[in-house]
Amino acid sequence: xxxxxxxxxxxxxxxxxxxxxxxxxxxxxxxxxxxxxxxxxxxxxxxxxxxxxxxxxxxxxxxxxxxxxxxxxxxxxxxxxxxxxxxxxxxxxxxxxxxxxxxxxxxxxxxxxxxxxxxxxxxxxxxxxxxxxxxxxxxxxxxxxxxxxxxxxxxxxxxxxxxxxxxxxxxxxxxxxxxxxxxxxxxxxxxx
Amino acid sequence: xxxxxxxxxxxxxxxxxxxxxxxxxxxxxxxxxxxxxxxxxxxxxxxxxxxxxxxxxxxxxxxxxxxxxxxxxxxxxxxxxxxxxxxxxxxxxxxxxxxxxxxxxxxxxxxxxxxxxxxxxxxxxxxxxxxxxxxxxxxxxxxxxxxxxxxxxxxxxxxxxxxxxxxxxxxxxxxxxxxxxxxxxxxxxxxxxxxxxxxxxxxxxxxxxxxxxxxxxxxxxxxxxxxxxxxxxxxxxxxxxxxxxxxxxxxxxxxxxxxxxxxxxxxxxxxxxxxxxxxxxxxxxxxxxxxxxxxxxxxxxxxxxxxxxxxxxxxxxxxxxxxxxxxxxxxxxxxxxxxxxxxxxxxxxxxxxxxxxxxxxxxxxxxxxxxxxxxxxxxxxxxxxxxxxxxxxxxxxxxxxxxxxxxxxxxxxxxxxxxxxxxxxxxxxxxxxxxxxxxxxxxxxxxxxxxxxxxxxxxxxxxxxxxxxxxxxxxxxxxxxxxxxxxxxxxxxxxxxxxxxxxxxxxxxxxxxxxxxxxxxxxxxxxxxxxxxxxxxxxxxxxxxxxxxxxxxxxxxxxxxxxxxxxxxx
Numbered sequence: 020x021x022x023x024x025x026x027x028x029x030x031x032x033x034x035x036x037x038x039x040x041x042x043x044x045x046x047x048x049x050x051x052x053x054x055x056x057x058x059x060x061x062x063x064x065x066x067x068x069x070x071x072x073x074x075x076x077x078x079x080x081x082x083x084x085x086x087x088x089x090x091x092x093x094x095x096x097x098x099x100x101x102x103x104x105x106x107x108x109x110x111x112x113x114x115x116x117x118x119x120x121x122x123x124x125x126x127x128x129x130x131x132x133x134x135x136x137x138x139x140x141x142x143x144x145x146x147x148x149x150x151x152x153x154x155x156x157x158x159x160x161x162x163x164x165x166x167x168x169x170x171x172x173x174x175x176x177x178x179x180x181x182x183x184x185x186x187x188x189x190x191x192x193x194x195x196x197x198x199x200x201x202x203x204x205x206x207x208x209x210x211x
Numbered sequence: 212x213x214x215x216x217x218x219x220x221x222x223x224x225x226x227x228x229x230x231x232x233x234x235x236x237x238x239x240x241x242x243x244x245x246x247x248x249x250x251x252x253x254x255x256x257x258x259x260x261x262x263x264x265x266x267x268x269x270x271x272x273x274x275x276x277x278x279x280x281x282x283x284x285x286x287x288x289x290x291x292x293x294x295x296x297x298x299x300x301x302x303x304x305x306x307x308x309x310x311x312x313x314x315x316x317x318x319x320x321x322x323x324x325x326x327x328x329x330x331x332x333x334x335x336x337x338x339x340x341x342x343x344x345x346x347x348x349x350x351x352x353x354x355x356x357x358x359x360x361x362x363x364x365x366x367x368x369x370x371x372x373x374x375x376x377x378x379x380x381x382x383x384x385x386x387x388x389x390x391x392x393x394x395x396x397x398x399x400x401x402x403x404x405x406x407x408x409x410x411x412x413x414x415x416x417x418x419x420x421x422x423x424x425x426x427x428x429x430x431x432x433x434x435x436x437x438x439x440x441x442x443x444x445x446x447x448x449x450x451x452x453x454x455x456x457x458x459x460x461x462x463x464x465x466x467x468x469x470x471x472x473x474x475x476x477x478x479x480x481x482x483x484x485x486x487x488x489x490x491x492x493x494x495x496x497x498x499x500x501x502x503x504x505x506x507x508x509x510x511x512x513x514x515x516x517x518x519x520x521x522x523x524x525x526x527x528x529x530x531x532x533x534x535x536x537x538x539x540x541x542x543x544x545x546x547x548x549x550x551x552x553x554x555x556x557x558x559x560x561x562x563x564x565x566x567x568x569x570x571x572x573x574x575x576x577x578x579x580x581x582x583x584x585x586x587x588x589x590x591x592x593x594x595x596x597x598x599x600x601x602x603x604x605x606x607x608x609x610x611x612x613x614x615x616x617x618x619x620x621x622x623x624x625x626x627x628x629x630x631x632x633x634x635x636x637x638x639x640x641x642x643x644x645x646x647x648x649x650x651x652x653x654x655x656x657x658x659x660x661x662x663x664x665x666x667x668x669x670x671x672x673x674x675x676x677x678x679x680x681x682x683x684x685x686x687x688x689x690x691x692x693x694x695x696x697x698x699x700x701x702x703x704x705x706x707x708x709x710x711x712x713x714x715x716x717x718x719x720x721x722x723x724x725x726x727x728x729x730x731x732x733x734x735x736x737x738x739x740x741x742x743x744x745x746x747x748x749x750x751x752x753x754x755x756x757x758x759x760x761x762x763x764x765x766x767x768x769x770x771x772x773x774x775x776x777x778x779x780x781x
Contacts, residue, residue, distance in 0.1 A: 144231070
């Protein structure tokens, strides 16, 4: 008999309930993380429909493999990682990982001083979704998830240098988009 | 800034991360319902996989029990048809070269001529002959193959000296081994050689304690009459294995098999009824996509050590009543000093020259994956185990005519063959040196039913290591001792020879470790050393053999090809 057992946290109870296959616990976990994960999936998927498919598959994987969760990190990180891996798998299956030739002009303007406060989240997501799949992937992983280029290279099966160059190009495209948005906004203000 | 080398985090990255990392979006309202449905399907699939696993396990057990039961039934039914048969105790060899029998037959005919001279003498039907008839009839009713013997004796109203009759193969306690292939004739002799009283009276069947009549057979079981002879059915009194126990054990085994079969069928039916109530299509899909079954073909070239020696002439066998030694208690043994020296020399020569010969085993097995890395393998196989030696010595046996004391020589045999039993009781035995040395090959062919477990561990994508262990039932198909010298008799026993000294069913254990390579998604090749050790001696009753007996073993190289049915890896 253990005299000093660590009291179980709510997260532990939630995990154990999911491992036991209790549907109410699974629903609880879904309710807890579904909004954040939906936003994650929308960043990786080109459309919201595909984001929902991605999330559906991701949550099924979460519940099927939750007994393998080692609890060495917060549960949210683990769920997020599964969503990202699902996104990578889906994109790989759809053969969208090939680099498309961007027709957009690459901005040469430095990005210092960029303020995104004026943009709504939908606008920012729309900009990211408009990127080519591999650019979108590299940008998400580097700029938002915080992976370094070496890790990204291993995840995508590309070299570190390729990851860097693709990120730079994605970044330049986004800067161009922001610049054009800024110009059109200024013209709109002047005309008024 | 658009440099390709610019990979430092900047305001842009920070801004995007701040706005989007913890962003939230509302999923579609029906998304949970879709996930719930997927989870239900997944759970059903897992359940059906487990159900399928137990069904297949039950089927595998059923096949294994049925196969084992059929083989045991075949083996024991064969034994039951031969109630007088005593496997392994028989004296020796059953076949010989075609030229050899003539010598013995001539000897018998000459002896018959002598007996015909005494034919004028009155023959008194005694109580002993009545007993003889009873004993013979008792044997005849139990043995189809020997009914003819009983009938002949009965028609003649008791055996008479000099009579020939048909008998089935067996052993003579008086002559010891008297081989004559292709013959099924016997001869009735009477009286001790040199027994003046019996000879003078000419009454070979007189009811005196020191009189007897004996049916001398070639390849035969002897039926012996008289006070000095053992009782019917007790020709080999020491350590004889009672066959009465066999029907009982077989019945028990049959019941056990029947019970296990019923249990297996019940479990299969229960699983089927459960599955029928749920999604059958999913079961089919699971069956097709992830099969636990595999087919395995194995070839194991090996070297075989039969572990049989030759007897020390000075040693005392356990059964002191019958021994193959210079002091043997047979009717008479002509053991000269030279013969003694030759026995010692033959023994040393056998130990030095005996070496394993090329042997092999082939097996076709079905594999059933119990766990991810553990597999149950069972099937059927065939093995041929050989050993060989070189010798300069032969064993010569002589039989003496009872009346004239004239000696006749039987076919020479190898010392090995003679030493497989200790009832070597021909009138005289000698071990002689031949002019030219000759090779002797010992061959044992078995039908095997292996059952084993194999554990596989991946080294990388293409290579894996394995460890396997199991047991096998080995059913003797044929055993032979073949000499390259034409004059030396070769012997050969088939599965139906009940006078074979060799064990008909032999169990063995085997172990193997090695590496494997995945040739394709479904096909793997494994290679590794294998050791096979038999749990018993080759000779059925080692205590009755003059030669020292050990448990044989084989060391070989296992080469197996495995084909995974359905998807290769789960």
